[in-house]
Amino acid sequence: MHEEWTDKLSDYLDGELPGDEREAVESHLAGCAPCRNVLEDLRRVIARARSIQPRPPHQDLWAGIAERIEARPASDKVTPLHASEAQRPLRMPSRRISFSLPQLAAAAVLLMALSGGVVWLIVSRPEGLHYNQSNAGVQVPRSEGSSADVQVPGNGGSSADLPPSREASADRRSLGEGGQVRRDDDVQAASVTFADQQYDAAVADLEGAVHKGRGRLDANTIAIVEHNLQIIDQAIAQARQALGADPANSYLSSHLVEARRRKLDLLRRTAALTGETD
Amino acid sequence: MIHVATAVMTLSGETPIRGGIDSDVALAARGDSSAFERLYRTHVARIHSLTRRMLGRDQADEVTQDIFVRTWQKLGQFRGDSQFSTWLHRLAVNVVIERRRSFALQRERLTDDPAALDLVTVAPGRTDLTVDFEHAMEQLPPGAREIFVLHDVEGYKHREIAAMLEIAAGTSKRQLHRARMLMRKHLNG
Numbered sequence: 001m002h003e004e005w006t007d008k009l010s011d012y013l014d015g016e017l018p019g020d021e022r023e024a025v026e027s028h029l030a031g032c033a034p035c036r037n038v039l040e041d042l043r044r045v046i047a048r049a050r051s052i053q054p055r056p057p058h059q060d061l062w063a064g065i066a067e068r069i070e071a072r073p074a075s076d077k078v079t080p081l082h083a084s085e086a087q088r089p090l091r092m093p094s095r096r097i098s099f100s101l102p103q104l105a106a107a108a109v110l111l112m113a114l115s116g117g118v119v120w121l122i123v124s125r126p127e128g129l130h131y132n133q134s135n136a137g138v139q140v141p142r143s144e145g146s147s148a149d150v151q152v153p154g155n156g157g158s159s160a161d162l163p164p165s166r167e168a169s170a171d172r173r174s175l176g177e178g179g180q181v182r183r184d185d186d187v188q189a190a191s192v193t194f195a196d197q198q199y200d201a202a203v204a205d206l207e208g209a210v211h212k213g214r215g216r217l218d219a220n221t222i223a224i225v226e227h228n229l230q231i232i233d234q235a236i237a238q239a240r241q242a243l244g245a246d247p248a249n250s251y252l253s254s255h256l257v258e259a260r261r262r263k264l265d266l267l268r269r270t271a272a273l274t275g276e277t278d
Numbered sequence: 279m280i281h282v283a284t285a286v287m288t289l290s291g292e293t294p295i296r297g298g299i300d301s302d303v304a305l306a307a308r309g310d311s312s313a314f315e316r317l318y319r320t321h322v323a324r325i326h327s328l329t330r331r332m333l334g335r336d337q338a339d340e341v342t343q344d345i346f347v348r349t350w351q352k353l354g355q356f357r358g359d360s361q362f363s364t365w366l367h368r369l370a371v372n373v374v375i376e377r378r379r380s381f382a383l384q385r386e387r388l389t390d391d392p393a394a395l396d397l398v399t400v401a402p403g404r405t406d407l408t409v410d411f412e413h414a415m416e417q418l419p420p421g422a423r424e425i426f427v428l429h430d431v432e433g434y435k436h437r438e439i440a441a442m443l444e445i446a447a448g449t450s451k452r453q454l455h456r457a458r459m460l461m462r463k464h465l466n467g
Binding site for chain 1: 301310311312314315318319322323324326327330338339342343346347350411412415426430431433436451454455458459461462465466
């Protein structure tokens, strides 16, 4: 092997040699088998390099990215969908808050006490929880600092003529016959259902708005939205299934919450495009 | 009829980005993190592969995240003069190069010292890497490795690499040949 020639082989293969040097290399190669072997090896190296395929990371990196981009908008400003939103800041400045171990322990005890109190109030209500065919809603006892009573629309409500979403249908499976929540149900399951029902009502309202205004969107847009909704619904269904097997998994819980939030957000944006929520 | 991309652009009263841009890019540029997640999932394999090959496995995850956060911040500057994937890739290369410079490795490893080639050897006992081309690539000396990745894997020209790395085109050529000769040893076991 002659280094004065092999050193030129990469440039030769890349077409980087001027004409006279190229001819000189070809002339040498014609009579030098070792240099021809090097040339073939380099061709193999280049071919392999060009053929290697991208590989995804071993772990999903999105959570770390999402956490960081949530703290700062994509561009200088995020366009609000409603004029009223323009009057308030989009995000509060984030603050890093830390607690000592004793503080966390005290907070945990306080949380347990509060949760127990709420559960006791729910279970001890004489009329119990009910979800019936009328417009009567589930009355959640108001505690200090909580939101107002949660009104769950019955079948006669404004969303009665809307096709229920798949996941909303799945949520409603937690209700008893005739929509009654059984008193002997697991209390934790019942408390989760409040949020589900509130969420279902919002989803149903937005689906109705989108349904009414879909004539103002072109077919391509509708297809994109429906495709994305399908993906989100699949994510929700998978998270639910996984939670069924591992109910205490906090990651799965947060994943489910996030997927539901995204569905609501997509519906809200789509409804805004149709003008049905203006 | 309203198209999502156009509608989203005009909600702010700004001039719409010209047509042909993927709607997820347009949505993400206006703050839609769901659209941005779809972009991430579409492109993460290529970006992570680039960072892994250029910087090594240890830094690949962190730098990939940095690249996508930077992308999110700069999406408003994307005007569709090129494919989004091309724009993203170039941004990724820039982040990788910045990272390397921050470690003060660049100058040491890209010196145009002919004697440097003599110091390059394949680690003894690592000939098993011949069966794993990519792993072998990660064993290249960093200066040669990044030029090999940029030229032979990613398809950049010497003049582009020279501009990005702020080196002479001749240095890029020499480092590439050095890398190929080392990879040849791996292939031949």
